[in-house]
Amino acid sequence: xxxxxxxxxxxxxxxxxxxxxxxxxxxxxxxxxxxxxxxxxxxxxxxxxxxxxxxxxxxxxxxxxxxxxxxxxxxxxxxxxxxxxxxxxxxxxxxxxxxxxxxxxxxxxxxxxxxxxxxxxxxxxxxxxxxxxxxxxxxxxxxxxxxxxxxxxxxxxxxxxxxxxxxxxxxxxxxxxxxxxxxxxxxxxxxxxxxxxxxxxxxxxxxxxxxxxxxxxxxxxxxxxxxxxxxxxxxxxxxxxxxxxxxxxxxxxxxxxxxxxxxxxxxxxxxxxxxxxxxxxxxxxxxxxxxxxxxxxxxxxxxxxxxxxxxxxxxxxxxxxxxxxxxxxxxxxxxxxxxxxxxxxxxxxxxxxxxxxxxxxxxxxxxxxxxxxxxxxxxxxxxxxxxxxxxxxxxxxxx
Amino acid sequence: xxxxxxxxxxxxxxxxxxxxxxxxxxxxxxxxxxxxxxxxxxxxxxxxxxxxxxxxxxxxxxxxxxxxxxxxxxxxxxxxxxxxxxxxxxxxxxxxxxxxxxxxxxxxxxxxxx
Numbered sequence: 353x354x355x356x357x358x359x360x361x362x363x364x365x366x367x368x369x370x371x372x373x374x375x376x377x378x379x380x381x382x383x384x385x386x387x388x389x390x391x392x393x394x395x396x397x398x399x400x401x402x403x404x405x406x407x408x409x410x411x412x413x414x415x416x417x418x419x420x421x422x423x424x425x426x427x428x429x430x431x432x433x434x435x436x437x438x439x440x441x442x443x444x445x446x447x448x449x450x451x452x453x454x455x456x457x458x459x460x461x462x463x464x465x466x467x468x469x470x471x472x473x474x475x476x477x478x479x480x481x482x483x484x485x486x487x488x489x490x491x492x493x494x495x496x497x498x499x500x501x502x503x504x505x506x507x508x509x510x511x512x513x514x515x516x517x518x519x520x521x522x523x524x525x526x527x528x529x530x531x532x533x534x535x536x537x538x539x540x541x542x543x544x545x546x547x548x549x550x551x552x553x554x555x556x557x558x559x560x561x562x563x564x565x566x567x568x569x570x571x572x573x574x575x576x577x578x579x580x581x582x583x584x585x586x587x588x589x590x591x592x593x594x595x596x597x598x599x600x601x602x603x604x605x606x607x608x609x610x611x612x613x614x615x616x617x618x619x620x621x622x623x624x625x626x627x628x629x630x631x632x633x634x635x636x637x638x639x640x641x642x643x644x645x646x647x648x649x650x651x652x653x654x655x656x657x658x659x660x661x662x663x664x665x666x667x668x669x670x671x672x673x674x675x676x677x678x679x680x681x682x683x684x685x686x687x688x689x690x691x692x693x694x695x696x697x698x699x700x701x702x703x704x705x706x707x708x709x710x711x712x713x714x715x716x717x718x719x720x721x722x723x724x725x726x727x728x729x730x731x732x733x734x735x736x737x738x739x740x741x742x743x744x745x746x747x748x749x750x751x
Numbered sequence: 752x753x754x755x756x757x758x759x760x761x762x763x764x765x766x767x768x769x770x771x772x773x774x775x776x777x778x779x780x781x782x783x784x785x786x787x788x789x790x791x792x793x794x795x796x797x798x799x800x801x802x803x804x805x806x807x808x809x810x811x812x813x814x815x816x817x818x819x820x821x822x823x824x825x826x827x828x829x830x831x832x833x834x835x836x837x838x839x840x841x842x843x844x845x846x847x848x849x850x851x852x853x854x855x856x857x858x859x860x861x862x863x864x865x
Contacts, residue, residue: 540762738804
């Protein structure tokens with residue numbers, strides 16, 4: 353195919369939009385931790401972005417998108433971006449496709465820093481992050497998008513509901529179990545230190561998601577337009593439904609409202625190119641409520657998956673994958689879901705999501721255990737007490 | 752009248768407040784402060800080099816009570832603020848000459864309730 357300048361321009365812009373989501377995650381999480389860990393929390397996202405940027409160029413891209421080996425992983429054909437140049441891949445330069453995909457890999461690692469908030473040793477995170485993106489993200493991206501087995505059974509994932517959100521959410525759950533609770537968790541309150549910072553992070557996420565889902569059409573076309581509309585609609589529905597669900601029990605918090613927006617965004621991600629705007633209201637609204645319930649469940653269980661990436665991204669991602677199999681409309685993306693009588697699509701979605709849950713949880717659990725028993729994932733008790741800003745970075749967020 | 756001034760760990764504030772409330776002491780003033788004891792804060796060992804954190808965040812609770820309530824206040828604070836580790840803080844008891852309620856101009860023991 354020939355290069356299309358409209359498509360190329362849009363994916364270049366979408367890449368920049370998605371890039372902004374990673375610092376957005378940092379600010380979203382940074383406001384939720386205590387003031388002594390604000391610098392650390394935001395930095396973890398930046399470090400995730402930098403780390404994956406290098407890994408992706410060297411071998412992450414080829415593991416994900418190199419020619420298929422046994423349905424499981426990509427070959428080394430694009431090692432060091434060998435053969436990835438300005439020529440067309442579809443209607444955009446291969447380099448543009450590569451960097452657009454890079455921003456997805458990076459934000460995924462940033463999302464799972466939720467599980468290690470306020471207690472991870474920086475050096476261990478760097479080693480863990482590099483291994484995690486290589487052993488968990490890259491295979492999953494290959495299964496779904498790189499011509500692996502999930503694509504061949506027909507599981508749909510438009511923009512990364514499985515690859516990004518199920519993988520980061522369930523990995524966060526495993527990681528939280530291995531690293532353990534923060535000192536004092538459950539004994540005294542650990543309230544968010546700066547809610548406006550979290551709201552700003554959520555704004556950047558909502559904004560960047562237009563590139564995340566709108567760009568995943570890989571073209572400036574009608575599907576991109578549909579993705580953009582359903583993305584915004586689902587985010588709005590999620591924000592309102594979480595707000596209302598929380599209101600029934602007490603005060604509707606702004607933190608809950610933006611968490612609901614993110615839940616809606618997560619759930620519409622796999623579906624954005626396959627469902628119509630009215631379905632996206634249902635998908636977003638249901639996501640807001642079930643992710644809220646998942647968060648309450650997590651708190652009741654006394655589990656310190658600190659910033660709820662499991663509840664929002666993991667649970668929201670599973671719902672989104674299933675919802676794609678329920679609401680997909682042939683008129684939008686050429687596939688039909690349950691409501692149009694296609695059971696097969698729903699089954700493929702359930703298998704794809706289930707496999708991602710198991711793979712992400714199991715591999716992350718083993719990887720985290722190995723790192724924890726060899727170099728240790730956690731800072732010392734004293735370093736945790738002083739806070740990671742001073743102990744890991746020698747800085748303070750607020751003088 | 753005495754002012755009881757307690758410097759405690761910030762994360763223990765909720766427990767101390769609860770404990771004081773159970774003993775019937777409701778009114779208090781709370782300030783976020785920084786300080787250090789004889790150990791000069793905490794020094795962290797970091798790949799061979801030492802990093803000093805010479806003042807640590809603490810919370811100061813000020814509570815003014817009648818002389819005969821001082822021991823009960825001290826007991827309520829220590830029982831909730833103690834972890835047994837260095838850095839639990841200190842309590843000071845200071846004489847108070849007068850207490851005035853601004854709204855009414857009343858003066859004396861009735862101003863401080865207990």
